[in-house]
Structure formats: C-alpha cells, structure tokens
Amino acid sequence: MRIKIFLIAFILTVITTNTPTLGQETSEKKLAILPFSSVGVDESTVLSAEAILQSEINTASDWTIIRDNDVQQVIGDRPCNDLDCAVDVGTKLNVSRVLICNLTGLGEKILVYYTMVDVKTGTTLIKDKATALFVEDLDAVLKRVAVSVGSTKPIQQTAEVDNITAEESLEPSRRSTNTLSGFTFGYLFPQEGYDNDERSFSLDFRVAQELDRFDIGLLLAARKGFAINIFGNYLFTKKDICPYLGGAFGFHWIVHEERIYNAQSQIFEEVNQRGDGFELTLNSGLKLFRTYDFQIIANFGYLITFNDFDDRATVFTIGLVK
Numbered sequence: 001m002r003i004k005i006f007l008i009a010f011i012l013t014v015i016t017t018n019t020p021t022l023g024q025e026t027s028e029k030k031l032a033i034l035p036f037s038s039v040g041v042d043e044s045t046v047l048s049a050e051a052i053l054q055s056e057i058n059t060a061s062d063w064t065i066i067r068d069n070d071v072q073q074v075i076g077d078r079p080c081n082d083l084d085c086a087v088d089v090g091t092k093l094n095v096s097r098v099l100i101c102n103l104t105g106l107g108e109k110i111l112v113y114y115t116m117v118d119v120k121t122g123t124t125l126i127k128d129k130a131t132a133l134f135v136e137d138l139d140a141v142l143k144r145v146a147v148s149v150g151s152t153k154p155i156q157q158t159a160e161v162d163n164i165t166a167e168e169s170l171e172p173s174r175r176s177t178n179t180l181s182g183f184t185f186g187y188l189f190p191q192e193g194y195d196n197d198e199r200s201f202s203l204d205f206r207v208a209q210e211l212d213r214f215d216i217g218l219l220l221a222a223r224k225g226f227a228i229n230i231f232g233n234y235l236f237t238k239k240d241i242c243p244y245l246g247g248a249f250g251f252h253w254i255v256h257e258e259r260i261y262n263a264q265s266q267i268f269e270e271v272n273q274r275g276d277g278f279e280l281t282l283n284s285g286l287k288l289f290r291t292y293d294f295q296i297i298a299n300f301g302y303l304i305t306f307n308d309f310d311d312r313a314t315v316f317t318i319g320l321v322k
Contacts, residue, residue: 030095031057031149032066037081040105045135049103049112053142060143061150066093083117083124090119097125099149108134114145116152128155130165137166180215181207184297184319188223193275193311195257200224202315206231212238223315225254227279235287242290248281252305277307294322 033054038046054065074092078085086098096119104111109131116126130145132138144165147158159168188194188202200223208217213235221227233246254275285299298318305311 028096029062029064030066030093031063031097031099032071032090032093032095033057033099033101034071034080034086034089035068035075036101036103037079038103038105041103041110045110045138046103049101049138049142052139053101053146056143056146057149060146063097063150066095083115083122086115086117087119087122090117095119110135110138110141112138112141112145114149116149125152126154130155131167133166140165178210179207180210180217180295180321181205182319182321184299184317184321186315186317188303188313188315191312191314193305193309194224194254194313197224202317204317204319206321208321210235215244219248219250225252225275227252229279229281231281231283233283233285235290238290240289240291242287244283244285244287246283248279248283248301250279250281252277252279252303252307252311254305254307254309254311256309275305275307275309275311277305277311279303279305294320296320 033050036046036050050068057063057065070093071089074089075085080086080089081100081102086100090096090098098117098119100115100117102113104113112130112132114126114128114130115124117123118125126148128148130141132141140163143163144155144158147153147163148155151158182205184204184206186202187199189199190197194200202221202223204219204221204223206217206219208215208231214232215235216232217230219227219229219231221229227250229248229250231246231248233244236243236245254277256273256275280303282302283299284301285297288296288298296318297320299316301315303311303313303315
C-alpha cells in the first residue's frame with residue numbers, strides 16, 4: 001500500500017514539475033504588437049497593415065497575439081515606440097515578447113521597420129527593415145515580416161519561392177562606370193627593329209570603362225601594321241588633370257620591308273615580310289578635363305613585340321575621347 005502511495009506521489013511530482021503553470025505557458029507564447037507608428041503613410045494603410053501582420057503571424061507561427069484593446073488599455077495616451085516602453089507594456093501584459101513597427105512612406109515606397117523585444121531580458125532580438133515598392137506589395141512584405149518574427153530570423157533568411165517581394169525580384173544594379181571611346185594619333189619611334197625607320201605614323205582607336213581609380217579597355221592601332229591590345233591604367237587623381245600609369249598586352253602584326261638580292265636578275269628587290277608576335281606595352285600619360293563628358297589624352301608607351309625581329313619602339317599619341 002505504501003509503495004502504491006509513493007508511486008502515485010512520485011508521478012504527480014514529475015507531472016507538476018514538468019508542466020508549466022497556465023500563467024507561465026501564456027507568458028512564453030504570447031506576443032504584444034504595439035500600435036504602428038507612421039510617417040508619410042495614410043491612416044487606412046497603417047490600420048490595414050496592422051491587421052495583415054497579425055493575421056500572418058497567427059498563420060506563420062504558434063504565437064498568441066494579445067488583443068489590440070488590451071494593449072491600448074495598458075499604453076493609454078502615451079506614445080510607445082521605444083525599448084523601455086515595450087518592456088513596460090510587455091511586463092504589465094505578462095507576455096514574453098513585444099513587437100514595435102514603423103511605416104515610413106518614401107514616394108511610392110513604404111519602408112517597414114520592425115523590432116522584436118525580449119521582455120524578460122529587455123534586449124532586442126530582431127531589428128530589421130523591409131521595403132514595399134508600392135502599396136499593393138505591402139501584403140507580401142508583411143508576410144515576410146511575420147515569418148521573420150515567428151522564427152526570430154533576419155528577413156533575408158526567410159525567403160522562399162512563394163514569398164519573394166517585388167524589391168527582391170528586381171535585378172541588382174551594377175556599379176556605374178564611365179564609358180569612353182575615341183581616336184588618338186601620333187608617331188611611333190623605333191628603338192630596335194622596325195627596319196631602322198626613324199619614325200612612322202600611328203593611329204589608335206580605344207574604348208574603355210573608367211572607374212574612380214582605374215580604367216580598362218581595348219585598343220586597336222595602325223602602326224607599321226596592325227595591333228590589338230587590352231590595357232589597364234591606374235589613375236592617380238579624380239581631378240581634371242589626371243596622370244596615369246599602366247600597361248597593355250596583345251598581338252601586333254608588323255610588316256617589314258627587306259631588300260633581297262635576286263641572283264637571276266642581278267638586282268635587289270624589296271619584299272614585305274610579316275613579323276607577327278605578342279606585344280607588351282608599358283603606358284604612362286595624362287588625362288585632361290577628366291570631370292567633363294570628354295577627355296583629352298596624351299599617352300606615351302614603350303612597346304616590346306616578341307617576334308623574330310625583336311621590334312621595340314616608343315610611341316606618343318594624343319587625342320580626344322568621350
């Protein structure tokens with residue numbers, strides 16, 4: 001008999017110890033949503049947003065939401081959109097978490113700022129933002145906010161194939177660059193090879209993408225043949241007078257003129273021979289009017305062509321690009 005009584009007492013003790021009281025259970029799974037504050041958003045949209053968010057939280061989680069009347073009764077006439085007020089309201093309502101929301105209108109956009117507060121510790125669990133590109137998108141955005149609140153995760157981690165917002169469906173914008181193209185002209189001065197010519201005319205066409213400190217592009221050149229290079233330069237300033245230093249790599253098709261003795265006719269004949277090869281260029285120069293929509297470029301380069309003639313030269317060109 002004593003054994004039975006002991007077993008019953010033990011079982012009741014275990015049940016009592018592991019089963020929370022009604023007040024504890026309610027506190028752990030109850031959420032109070034403070035009245036939305038707003039800037040630049042009409043009152044009807046704010047009231048609709050409050051109702052939508054409450055409905056979506058009920059659907060997305062097992063949290064019990066305190067009635068609006070009960071929340072308003074505790075708040076009274078005072079504004080309540082900060083951490084201290086949220087903790088005070090949550091304590092009086094015997095809830096574990098309080099949600100603060102703000103809607104801010106920006107043109108057609110509506111920015112949704114929300115903060116989840118842990119009442120017991122007085123700390124912020126989530127502080128995040130979502131953007132509705134237009135009023136009709138607010139429904140989808142609040143659905144994501146509800147999932148974020150219910151799972152205590154940042155909104156970026158709650159994306160699924162059926163709840164992508166309009167903002168997320170847009171392709172990300174690329175960083176802007178300044179596109180420049182134009183012709184430069186000047187002279188090529190052979191240092192070695194190039195049939196020992198003193199100089200020859202050079203005409204370049206370049207197209208480039210210019211960033212704050214760099215530009216990179218493609219160069220097509222007519223200089224004792226034809227060349228194509230990919231170049232890149234470091235730009236030392238962001239001002240109208242901008243020196244630069246860089247290099248290029250490509251291929252140069254060079255035409256050489258050689259005199260060959262014809263034993264049969266006993267005369268010398270001039271024959272064109274190709275001296276194709278990869279080309280390495282070291283560049284330096286100056287950009288003028290860099291802040292305008294056109295630029296004047298003065299470029300000085302040293303060319304090394306890896307071919308049988310070991311062609312090497314300096315080249316100076318000047319021109320306008322825009």
